[in-house]
Amino acid sequence: MAEQSxxxxxxxxxxxxxxxxxxxxxxxxxxxxxxxxxxxxxPKLEKTDLRNRTWDVTALSSEAVxxxxxxxxxxxxxxxxxxxxxxxxGAVVAVHVPADLAxxxxxxxxxxxxxxxxxxxxxxxxGTVVAAEADKWSALNGALWENGIFVYVPRNxxxxxxxxFVYEESPAGKGGRPRCLVVAEEGSRLAFAEISFxxxxxxxxxxxxxxxxxxxxxxxxxxxxxxxNFRKGxxxxxxxxxxxxxxxxxxxxxxxxxxxxxxxxxxxxxxxxASQSHTRVLGFGYGRQRLELTxxxxxxxxxxxxxxxxxxxxxxxxxxxxxxxxxxxxxAADAASEQHDRMLLLNEKTxxxxxxxxxxxxxxxxRCGHAASVGKIDEVQVYYLMSRGISKKQxxxxxxxxxxxxxxxxxxxxxxxxxxxxxxxxxxxx
Amino acid sequence: MSVPHLSIQDxxxxxxxxxxxxxxxxxxxxxxxxxxxxxxGTGKSTFSSALMGHPAYTVTSGSATLDGQDLLQMSVDxxxxxxxxxxxxxxxxxxxxxxxxxxxxxxxxxxxEGNEVPVIKFHRDLQAKMKELNIDSVFADRYLNxxxxxxxxxxxxxxxxxxxxxxxxxLDEIDSGLDIDALKVVSDAVNQLRRPETGFLIITxxxxxxxxxxxxxxxxxxxxxxVMSGDKKLAEHLEANGYDGxxxxxxxxxxxxxxxx
Numbered sequence: 294m295a296e297q298s299x300x301x302x303x304x305x306x307x308x309x310x311x312x313x314x315x316x317x318x319x320x321x322x323x324x325x326x327x328x329x330x331x332x333x334x335x336p337k338l339e340k341t342d343l344r345n346r347t348w349d350v351t352a353l354s355s356e357a358v359x360x361x362x363x364x365x366x367x368x369x370x371x372x373x374x375x376x377x378x379x380x381x382x383g384a385v386v387a388v389h390v391p392a393d394l395a396x397x398x399x400x401x402x403x404x405x406x407x408x409x410x411x412x413x414x415x416x417x418x419x420g421t422v423v424a425a426e427a428d429k430w431s432a433l434n435g436a437l438w439e440n441g442i443f444v445y446v447p448r449n450x451x452x453x454x455x456x457x458f459v460y461e462e463s464p465a466g467k468g469g470r471p472r473c474l475v476v477a478e479e480g481s482r483l484a485f486a487e488i489s490f491x492x493x494x495x496x497x498x499x500x501x502x503x504x505x506x507x508x509x510x511x512x513x514x515x516x517x518x519x520x521x522n523f524r525k526g527x528x529x530x531x532x533x534x535x536x537x538x539x540x541x542x543x544x545x546x547x548x549x550x551x552x553x554x555x556x557x558x559x560x561x562x563x564x565x566x567a568s569q570s571h572t573r574v575l576g577f578g579y580g581r582q583r584l585e586l587t588x589x590x591x592x593x594x595x596x597x598x599x600x601x602x603x604x605x606x607x608x609x610x611x612x613x614x615x616x617x618x619x620x621x622x623x624x625a626a627d628a629a630s631e632q633h634d635r636m637l638l639l640n641e642k643t644x645x646x647x648x649x650x651x652x653x654x655x656x657x658x659x660r661c662g663h664a665a666s667v668g669k670i671d672e673v674q675v676y677y678l679m680s681r682g683i684s685k686k687q688x689x690x691x692x693x694x695x696x697x698x699x700x701x702x703x704x705x706x707x708x709x710x711x712x713x714x715x716x717x718x719x720x721x722x723x
Numbered sequence: 724m725s726v727p728h729l730s731i732q733d734x735x736x737x738x739x740x741x742x743x744x745x746x747x748x749x750x751x752x753x754x755x756x757x758x759x760x761x762x763x764g765t766g767k768s769t770f771s772s773a774l775m776g777h778p779a780y781t782v783t784s785g786s787a788t789l790d791g792q793d794l795l796q797m798s799v800d801x802x803x804x805x806x807x808x809x810x811x812x813x814x815x816x817x818x819x820x821x822x823x824x825x826x827x828x829x830x831x832x833x834x835x836e837g838n839e840v841p842v843i844k845f846h847r848d849l850q851a852k853m854k855e856l857n858i859d860s861v862f863a864d865r866y867l868n869x870x871x872x873x874x875x876x877x878x879x880x881x882x883x884x885x886x887x888x889x890x891x892x893x894l895d896e897i898d899s900g901l902d903i904d905a906l907k908v909v910s911d912a913v914n915q916l917r918r919p920e921t922g923f924l925i926i927t928x929x930x931x932x933x934x935x936x937x938x939x940x941x942x943x944x945x946x947x948x949x950v951m952s953g954d955k956k957l958a959e960h961l962e963a964n965g966y967d968g969x970x971x972x973x974x975x976x977x978x979x980x981x982x983x984x
Contacts (some may be wrong), residue, residue, distance in 0.1 A: 672778050677759065677815035680775050681829035681883060682803035695819025695866075 302328045306436055307662035308353055313405050318416055325368035326425035326435030340614045340646065341556060341585045346499040346528045348429075352384035354439055355465045361386055363489060364712065366460045371708040376401055379455035382469060383439035386461075396453060399610035400445035400597040401456055403473055407443035411561045414445055416482075418476050422506035422536045422562070430556070434470055441472035441504075445514075445516035451684040454482035455705040456518070464492045465506030468527055474506050477513035477541075486518035488712070491527075499527035507535035509543050511565060518704055519544040519714060523553025527582060537615070539565030545572040546703045547588070550609070550716045560589040563597035563625070575700040575713075577720055578643075589618040592625040600631040602667075603647070604696045608723070609640035617663065618650040625655050632663035635696060637670060639689070664714040675715040690721045725788060726753040727806060727890035727922050734785035736766070736773040742771040742979050744781065745947035751891060752847050754919040758933055758958065759926045760968050761944035764979035767926045768812055770944075770958045771895045775809040776802055789891060804833055806890025810880035816868040822879065823863040824847060825887055833887060854913075857908050873900035881912045892916070893924040898932040910935030931963040943969060945978040 306323045309315070315323075335344045359381055362371065369387055370378055376394055378401060379386040390401045400411055407415050425435025461470035475485050491501060501523070509515050515535070523529045535543040547559045559572035572588050590599040592680045601617040617632040636645035649663035670692050678688035697717060704710040729751040736744035742817050744766045751757050761767055774787055775779040776799035787794040789805050797805065817825070826849065833840045840848075850860055856878050877897055884892050894913070900905055912934050913923065925936060931953065932943075941950045941957040943966075950973055951957065961969060970978055 492788070671815070674815045674817050676776070676778055676799055677811070677817070678820075678825070678829075679799035680803055680809055680811075680823070681887065682800050682831055682832040684800050684832065687828065687832070688800075691820050692817065695817060698819055717901065 300437045303436065305350065305353060307571045309437065309534070310358070310389055310441065313408070315408060316412060319408060320572070322420060322425065323436045326432045328431035329426045330429060330436055336429060337400065338556065338585055341583065342561065343528070343556070346554070348500060349431075349498045350433065350437065350500060354463070354469070355386055355697060357384055358383065358384045359463055359465075362490060365459055365461050368708055372457050372459070375454055375457055376452070377459065378442050379401060379442055379459040379461075380442070381461045381498035382463050382465070386564060386595040391454075397450045398447040399452060400443060402443055403675060404438070404441035404443045404474060406560065407474075408589045411445065413444065414476065415443060418506070418508055419474060420506075422508060423504045423532050425614055427474065430502050431504060432533050433500065433504040433530070434472060434532070437470050438504065439470045441474065442481070442484055442487075446477050446483045448478040449480040451481065452483040457485050457706055458485070458487035460487060460489040460688040462489070462491045462501065464606075466550070467502050470502050472504045472696060475515065475517070477510060477515050480512040481512040482514045484516035484524070486704070486706045486709055488520040488698075488709050490522055491524055497702070498527050501527050501529040501581070503531045505533040509535060509537045509541040509544055510659045511539040511541055512537075515543045516546075516705055516711070517543060518706070519559070520704070520709060520718070521549045521551070523549055523551040523555045525552045525554070527554070529553050529555040529557070531555065533558065533571065534560045536562045536564055537568040537570060540567045541565055542569040544570065546575075546700060546705075547572070548575040548700065548704075548713060549584065549586070550577040550713065552578065552582045552609075554583045554675055555586070557584070557586040559587070560591065561599060563590060563592045563594050563599060563668075566595040566597065568594045568597045570599045572599070572601045573700040574601070574615070575697055576615065577717055578605065578607040578613045579609040579720055579723070580611065581609070582607070582611035582613060584611070584613040585616070586614065587616040587618060590620065590622040590626040590630055592619070592630065596626060596627040597625055598629045601633070602700070603634040604700060605645055605647075606639065606693055606697065607636070607643040607645045608720070610642050612644045614646045614648065616648040616650065618652070620652040621655050621658055621661060623654040626657040627659050628655065628661070629659040630661050632665070634663070634665040636667040637693060637696060638668065639670070690718070693717075694723060724788065726919055728752050729732065729807075729891045729922060729924075730770060730788045731774070732786045734770070734787060736769055737781045737783050738769065738779060743905070743947055744773065744884030745945075745980075746785070747944075747948050749942065749949065751922040751924055753890065754917075755940065756917065756925065756936060757921040757940045757942065758875055758938040758959060759820045759944055759949070760928070760930070760958065762978050763928065765944045766947040767944050768895055771809055771893045771924070771926055774893065775799060775807065794853060795969060808884055808887060808892045810877075810892065810894040812886055812895045812899065814868050814876055814880055816866075818866050818869050820867045821864050822891045824867050825867050830882070830886060832839065833834045845945070847866060849886065852882055855883050856885070856912055857883060862949065874902065874905050874976045877901055878905065878909065879907050883915065885912055888916070889921065891922045891924070895926045897925070898927055914925060930958050933958045945970070945973075945975055947980045
């Protein structure tokens, strides 16, 4: 068996294992994932055909740190006293762990370092939420993740300030493959916010594959925020998933502003009884964006509770699909879930789909509902604002903001929030 | 500034190819209060909405100028910035936009760049005006018209008028759905703005409002045009004899648009 896996292993996996001097179990983890990756055909999603997208994975990114781009440098300046990690491709640009967190046993480090210094913890949790064998892109990340972040909060520790992760894929990045692993032990509390940047115009054919795994042990409460700015060129795959145990809670704020070709999933596995998850998704697509973004709730625990709010704004020739999915599995008695999806089309040539899905295998459900709409901005609202002297552009801006503001306000890091607000305003000026 | 002058000549307005307003002429100057009365379905609201530039209404012929400027060539916001204000019968609800934010943006749009109202002064003025109009101060932070009762929406329209100080204010059935106390509050607000810098056009179905706001001119609209004009005595005459009496005098059988005399 060992011989066989070595025979089919990617030279990239070997190079990574050698570069990072990774332990045997991790080598096996990567090799198994690579096999799964090779085995999976290019998927054809309901609305997105990936069979014509290339899956070029030819090189590892450079180990050089390089100079971060302007926005990243600004975040570093704003975050210098906060708990944060900044990676450029696979290399650590900067890391800061405030003394009080270190004293409480909080671990915040890059994933490569965590493998060396906290091997048992990483081994215990890596791949337990996003299994490498789940689909082609999770398998790709499982095989070839190049660093990432590891956050560990011990039992009953309350982290007051958000933990920030700034990730930049450089033009030499060959498609970034970061992996985030966040473990919140029983009764702990933390906010984790990541923002990632890709080159303005990435190489066509490349692949960006990001994975975030969150483990929320009983009574833990995690606020998770993930912001991306995917640009045209490569194909972007993002899988973010949280496993939520008894009485634990994970809330997501996920946003993308860009013109990239992106397939994304944000999912909560409501494993425990009385587990909770609230997800807010914000999207602003322009140019020729192709986005297929799914927000999903898997209810397995009794009395588990969730809701999904998705707001997408599209202009230009963007073609975006926002799907919200709630699956109440048999046994998840007394579960409750709501979905609200609202898409705004800013011009004629753009297209958006809002697809709500409810899959209910349990007879005893407390409540389960959805509301979805796709439409242009209400011209009577615009007329009303204009009738008081407000220009059409400003009126449009105000109405778009009225949808997006609650989600932007929910971004826990002020610098991230201001960045997203500025990006939205910039796109609304176009 | 000169005294405001709204001049409407032979205005025709259509909705989806159906002509509703059929040759309406009216002159309103600053300091004057005009009342346009008439039964339902005679084109009163269509006229006022078209004048403001509502997207559902098309002006097919005629002219409308404010201070000599052609209103019909202007976008809706330009009309507002020229000094036109319409208190709407059914104002839109805009969730997510607070009343105060909306009003401040509107006020600053009217004042122009570089002449924005200081934030603290704005909020002080707003609170003072809200108090005068008997509007609870929490309404400043509530979303624009969302969940407002009919009467609250009407008072909110008048609040906007009081804050924006237009040159010509049109009040479209501001009295409908108001109880007598609210009616007095709204009337007081209009009477306070009564001055040479502002002309009023009050559209109403009932004479009741005109007991509190004394008009200088009263016009009766039927079949999409003004069929009779007079002073406040005309309103009293209507109150005594009803629209049916006037119809008989004018030989009109069906006063609604679409019916011909």
